[in-house]
Amino acid sequence: MKIIFFFAGLLLSLQVIAQPDFTTTYDDNIIKLYRDVKQTDIFYYLPGKISLGYDASGKPDLTFLMMRYTGTSVYNDQQQKIRHRNILTMRMILQPPPQAELAAAKKMIERRTGRCELRPLPLNKLEAMLIFTPLNAQKDSAIVEIG
Numbered sequence: 001m002k003i004i005f006f007f008a009g010l011l012l013s014l015q016v017i018a019q020p021d022f023t024t025t026y027d028d029n030i031i032k033l034y035r036d037v038k039q040t041d042i043f044y045y046l047p048g049k050i051s052l053g054y055d056a057s058g059k060p061d062l063t064f065l066m067m068r069y070t071g072t073s074v075y076n077d078q079q080q081k082i083r084h085r086n087i088l089t090m091r092m093i094l095q096p097p098p099q100a101e102l103a104a105a106k107k108m109i110e111r112r113t114g115r116c117e118l119r120p121l122p123l124n125k126l127e128a129m130l131i132f133t134p135l136n137a138q139k140d141s142a143i144v145e146i147g
Helices: 004-012 099-113
Strands: 021-028 033-038 042-045 050-052 064-068 083-090 092-094 118-120
Touching: 021 099, 033 050, 099 118
Parallel strands: 042 118
Antiparallel strands: 021 033, 033 042, 050 092, 064 083
16 A cells, blocks of 8 residues: 555656746845745746736626525425525636736846746636625625635
């Protein structure tokens, strides 16, 4: 059984694309860089600003679908509390840092450590929470759970 776990661990380690060291930051008020744990000549930079995308006509690429479930006679749940499930969809654009800033950061790192390669930090999941104030808001605040 230990052998199976050993080989499973080896296979999982092959899937690692990058291993940035977040304990050491290289920052000269240009861009924050993080060195790779194993490949010391590779540095990762954080993504640039995230902004809302716009369609061809200049309108924000944003849709809101409001759904309300009031129950059915089939399930005999008409008396239950009305449930709302809304879907807000928006296209977000991740803008890379300007090339001039990347070139200056690379020059700063090469002065300190020698030859290097800059790569964007690979991201595979972003979580966000939408915070808003309803039009008919009371003075009491409510917490919306993620999900």
